[in-house]
Amino acid sequence: MPEFETVIGLEVHVELLTNTKLFCGCSTAFGADPNTQVCPLCLGLPGGTLPKLNEKAVEYTIKAAMALNCRIADEITFDRKNYYYADLPKGFQISQFFQPTGRDGYVEIHLDGRSKKIGIHQVHLEEDTGKLLHMGDIISSPYSRVDFNRAGVPLIEIVTEPDIRSPEEARLFLQKLRSILRYIAISDCKMEEGSMRCDANISIRPAGSKELRTKTELKNMNSFRAVFRGIEYEVERQRSVVMEGKEVIPQTRHWDEAKGITKAMRSKLVSANYRCFPDPNLPPYKLPAEWLEEIRKSIPELPDSRYSRFTGEYGLPPYDAEILTASREIADYYEAVLTGYNEPKSVSNWIMSELLRLLNSTNTGINDCKIKPEDLGKLLQMIDKGTISGKIAKGVFEEMFATGKKPEDIIKEKGLTQISDEDTIAKIVDSVLAGNPGSVEDYRKGKNKALGFLVGQVMKETKGKANPQLVNKLLKEKLDR
Amino acid sequence: MNNRSYSARQLKEQIKNKSLSPQELSSSIISLCNSVQEKYNAFISIDPDIISKEIEALFDDKLKVGDNAPLFGFSYSLGDNIATSGYVTTCASKMLSTYKPPLDAHVFLKLKENGAIIIGKTNMEEFGIGCSGESSYFKGVKNPWNTKHTAGNGAAAAVLTGVVNFSLASDVRGELRQAASYCGVFALKPTYGRISRRGLLDSASSLENIGLMAGNTMDLAAALTAVAGHDPHDVTSLRSEAPDYISLLEGNSKELQAAVPENWQDAPYLEDELKDIFQGQLKKLEELGIKIHFVQLPHFQHSSLTATIISAVEAFSNLANYDGVRFGYRAEGRHLQEMYTLTRSEGFSSKLKKFLTFGALVSSAKYYNDYFLKAQKLRSVITKELEDCLQRYDLLLTPTTPFRAPGPGILPGREELPDPAGYYTAAANLAGLPALTYPLHTKGLPYGLQFTGKKEDELTLLKAALLLENENTLAFPNFDFNNQGV
Incomplete structure (x- = not known):
């Protein structure tokens, strides 16, 4: 049996955490009743208002492009991508085609103890479309309803180079990307709510071959697990098509989560004809060097650098460092505990085994955690001093987690002080x-x-x-x- | 009393000394409107109730119009592609024949602030594209000089008949100036961005401006002063503040240097009579102290084609929202695709569809580089050529159109792209420069003389027009509407 190599490129759309839409003042809040966050502009009504660029969205895009190691343009354009679809009110989508915000970046992933760079082709800003609501699934629904609340919400699109070689790499890439974007706080990156969406371009080729073969585009993967499973299935499907001596047909395919299969949605044989041109209502937008410098300074230490510091400075094992640095808040929390109790491995153990377990089981975010980092430090000091035993400490920790009380108060209240006389x-x-x-x-x-x-x-x-x-x-x- | 003596300044006096009642004034204006409408089909909407209310407000001190408002007593009309929430705004298309926009245009609000009264919404080509009088869903506008000929649009006919003091209409490749030339009135397309486009239902955003028409230079300047200026809601609007053109016009003017393209006679369908008239005008201008210089503008001749390609592509995109989903005309279809197709097939005129199809074609992957991209490059070349020329001279002088108002069956180059009527006018749109047409009343239908100026230098154009106006007596026709007058 011939060996195949998988070639995957991802297109990731991420909704930005701006309060208002990209070109109008409508709210971007998630979960409102359909068509309640709309205005003449984002509905494409004639004689409404003219588009006005949301500068916060531009700033966030620049921040993302910088965090993904891209070159930043000194002038960006907003271009129209013309096509008809019921979720597109104006008949065109405003995107960045000629001069995207960022180009030629990369994201580093860690896999089996080695690291690999996945190239970023470009990062650009665009407006989201409306949302079609269906009866059941998209293929069998007799009609569609349109909700335009999402139309005009700022999105960034991150396009990778075809550097990804397996479903696992795709999953790791996405998790790393989410981690980076959450570090810079430009998106909440929730795949389930659609604030992070991923399409995958997938093809296979004989191992050792260099050229790109016919690809399919896979959509509707709404979790990291779905991305993994969808790609895994599609690669297998293409392999069996090729093994039967047939050709892979270029098409857009839909991941069916319930059935665990991909289904053909539409052919990609007719190449898209978007007639892109600069939007005449939006002149080219300059990105002054001073502004870029200011934005660059506002970028916090990112996961990769933190990971190196945690393994180097604190001597943590890679596994601990990976988990602690995946979220900026967890890493911040970890370091805050260290300032009061400088035993890196011991603190890591407590956070990874006790704290994360409780956060997960109670579905609590670290920001809502009632235990203050300094109190956790105090608790650990008390164990060292022999004030309480490690076993008692676990009970005190649970009490702290539930009530937010200080460890010394709990110990005093319950008379838990260790008898060392x-x-x-x-x-x-x-x-x-x-x-x-x-x-x-x-x-x-x-x-x-x-x-x-x-x-x-x-x-x-x-x-x-x-x-x-x-x-x-x-x-x-x-x-x- | 003939209609041209209906002037805003006299009216202001009559309102102030109460020698006229609001009812008298309203009924007189409404009956004049009705006559103009009946004879020339100049309007798409006239609403007597709105007119009466606006006039009552002029007389009522409590309503705060204030007789010191700069345009107190001025009446005007808007082309029907400029949004007014009180009137339907149809773009002369079946697609929008019952559409009321959600907001009022920036110009409408400015004119209200300045005390002007809106008389109605004028007829035009569908979506303001072209000036041949063929594509309005509400039928063409007849030229008051000779009703067998087109007026170009209703804005020009309304100004010519004196039913309004000035009118606002859009200008994509010269439509405003062409219609003004056909009707023998003044028109100014200001610098791109000088007047906010907010509320203009435009077809080609990078070329299209709102412009003004009037029966004399001072009215043009008064209206311009009211509507020009920065609008933070239009990012393409000019940042600089607009001056008070009226007060600046009073100053003395320096000697003007005018450039004339040496091959100005190369325009297709150029009328022989116009050649003589234009040359006569050049002599006259020299006598008035305007120095004439013949210059080479090798790419000027391609401006109409260039503007046609760009405007067709932009119109194809700008008009893509007319899909029957959220507003306007909708045809029934068995599925989405069919609904789209039938809505656009039935809602747009065949002339507009041809134009949009051309836009779709030249921007398609196959022709993009050879046509659309080339047109964009040519636009830069033409702009550079004009800007260089205007570095050395104060204005560029040409006829406005190569021919007078087309009549039945004699529309020059009707099947042609580019539109030959835009030969002299389109360059100002490509370069975003101000251009003014001055009326030349001759035997029969009038012609126009066009001044194109430097960016943001509307003042020089107005000064040149005033200079000519003071030296010539314009022979406006005397229309007999059997109206009692005021």
Whole structure:
């Protein structure tokens, strides 16, 4: 069986977090009733108003292009892409065709311990279309309804080079992209709500071959998992078409999440004829060097650089660094804890095992987390000082997570302070030994298990507050005497 | 009393000293409108109620029009592709025959502020494209000089008959100036961006301007002063403030240097009589102290074709929203595609469809580089040529159109692209320069003399027009509408 290589290029659309649309003052809030966030301009009504560029959207696009290592244009144009579709009110979409904001960038992904650069062909700004609402699925629905709330919402489109070689790389790329875009806070990148959408151009070729073969474009993948599964299925489908000696037909295909298959939507044989030309109502827009410099300065440290710092400066294992730096807020939180308690690996363990587990199980975002970073630091210090045991600390941590109380208050309220006074513990040890002669006997016969039981009894007596090292030490001393 | 004596200044006096009642004035204006409409089909909408209300407001101090408003007592009309929320705004198309726009145009609001009264919405070519009198859904406008000939548009006929003091209409490749030339009135297409395009239902945004027509230079200047200026809602609008043209016109003018393209006689369908008249005018101008220089403008002759290609592509895109989905005319279809096709087939005239098809063709992947891209390059060349010429001279002088108002069956080059009527006018649209047409009343139908000026230098054009106007007596026809007059 011949070996094939998969060639994938992605087109990712991301809705920007601006309050208003790209060319009018309508709100961009998600989830409003259909056609309530519209005006004559975004509805394409004749004799309405003229488009007025939202500068915040331009700033966000520049920020994204910079974060994706692109070259930034010194002048951008807004061009019309002309076509008819019911979700397109003006009969054209305003996009950037001749002079996009950014070109020739890259995103680095980590795969099996090595890193790989996925090229970014361009980053440009455009307006979103309306949304067609269907009865059931798009193919069987007898009619469509149109909601124009989304029409005119600013989008950036990120087009990759055909550098992606597997569904896993596609997924990793998207996750990295989302992470970067969330770091710079230009989009919430929610695939389920459609604020991040991904189309994949997929083709296969014999391994070792260099030219690009006929591709299909895959749409409707609404999660990272769907992107992975959709591409995986489509690659398999193309492979079996080729193995049967047939040709892959250029077409747009639709991912059916429920059935787990891709379906043909429309042929791509007739090449698109968009008649692009500069929008005469929007003169070329200059990007002054000082403004670009200002924007560049506002970009925070990005995941890659943070990852290197976390593995280098803090000596974290790559796995920890990857997880902690995937979200800017988590990484910020981690570093905030470190300022009060400088034990990088220990803090990482607590965040990765305890904090993230609770955040996930309660569906809470890190920004809504009630535990203040300095309080987590205090808690960890208390373990080190022997004020409380690690086991008790976990209970205190859960209480802090639920109530936001300070660890010292919880410990005081519940009397959880560790008993580290030798005399106190010695008395309890004596009474336990007196009360369990059978176990003492067993221990002396060489049954080491009995020691564990006796420790447990002491802890039970002290409600877990006794310093376990001390209990062990005292028990052994008395038994071995 | 004939209609031309109906002047805004006299009217202002009569209103102030109450020698005239609002009812008298309204009924007189409405009856004049009706006569003009009946005879020449100049209007698409006239609303007697709106006219009466506006006039009452002039008389009523409480309504705050204020007789010191610069255009107090001036009446005007708007081309029917300029949005007014009170009137239907049809673009002379079946597509919009019942459409009321959501907002008022910037110019409408400015004129209201300045105390002018709107008389109605004037007839025009469908979507303001062309000036041949063939494509209005409401039928063509008859030329008051000779009703067998076209007036070009209703704005020119309304000014000529005196039913309004001035009118506003759009100019894509010279339509405003051509119609003014056909009717023998003054017209000014200002610099691109001098008047906000907000509320103009335009077909070709990069070429199209709102322009003005009037029966004399001072009215033109008064109207321009009212509507010119920066509009933050139109990003293509000029940033600079517009001057008070009226007060500047009072100053003395320096000696003007005028350029004339040496091959001005190469225009197709150029009338022989016009050659003599134009040469006569050049002599006259020299006598008035305007120095004439013949210059070479090798690409000027391609301006109409260039503007036709660009305007057709932009119109194809600008008019893509007319799909029957959200507003305007909608045909029934079995599915979306059929609804689109039938809506546009039935809603647009065959002339417009031909034009849009041409725009679709020259911007298609196959012809994009050879036609559309070439036209864009040519536009830069023509612009550069004109700007260089106007660096050295104050204005460029040409006829406005190569021929007078076309009559039945004698429309020159009707099947041709480019439109031969735009031979002299289209260059100003390509370069975004101001251009003014001065009326030449001759035996029979009138001609026009066009001055094209530097960017933002409308003043020089107005000064030149005033100079000529003061030396000539214009022979406006005396229309007999059997009206009582005011």
